[in-house]
Amino acid sequence: QSVLTQPPSVSAAPGQKVTISCSGSSSNIGNNYVYWYQQLPGTAPKLLIYENNKRLSGIPDRFSGSKSGTSATLGITGLQTGDEADYYCGTWDSSLSACVFGTGTKVTVL
Amino acid sequence: EVQLVESGGGLVQPGGSLRLSCAASGFTLSGFWMHWVRQDPGKGLVWVSRINPDGGSTTYADAVKGRFTISRDDAKNTLFLQMNSLRADDTAVYYCTRSLFGASDFWGQGTLVTVSS
Secondary structure, three states: OOOEEOOOEEEEOOOOOEEEEEEOOOOOHHHOOOEEEEEOOOOOOEEEEEOOOEEOOOOOOOEEEEEEOOEEEEEEOOOOHHHOEEEEEEEEEOOOOEEEEEOOEEEEEO | OOEEEEEOOEEEOOOOOEEEEEEEEOOOHHHOEEEEEEEOOOOOEEEEEEEOOOOOOEEEOOOOOOOEEEEEEOOOOEEEEEEOOOOHHHOEEEEEEEEEOOEEEEEOOOEEEEEOO
């Protein structure tokens, strides 16, 4: 149902790096800013990245965002057990005139 | 400290109504776009509605258009979501969020709405 597609899950060992992709179209990612949210178990989502690649104050530089064409990527380096969470991308869809979220990706630290 | 506290959720029968409230503190509601986002238990995030800083412009997801109404009371610094003609697929945790740089930078703790007979 979501117009933004993410992999259901990614995993890596502590200290390693993971990347999460977010695929959309010209009506959303292609012409609008992308945002990334982290949702720890049992809590409300938290904004990590805004305007494609800017970290919100207090977010460690282990988290990074990028965008190319109609896709965006969240990178997490130096993976920690506390990073285990669901991650969502989000943007505005100009055709739908609506905010849209990705399908969500569960990050597991092995 | 910025805080958003939702209330008003609960169990309602199909076809019924509920009014959610979101009390804001630590900032002035009238300076920001505000949103409602919902999440089915165990599932992803779904945007519901937004209202602009002066309350003069509102936008809705197609799934709730004509049934839900977003509003704000700046004197009480509170955001509302009036939900009518509720359906089983409206069952979710509802979050209110503040928008900064186009993103939701602060979220409430959420309030659970269950539509069931």
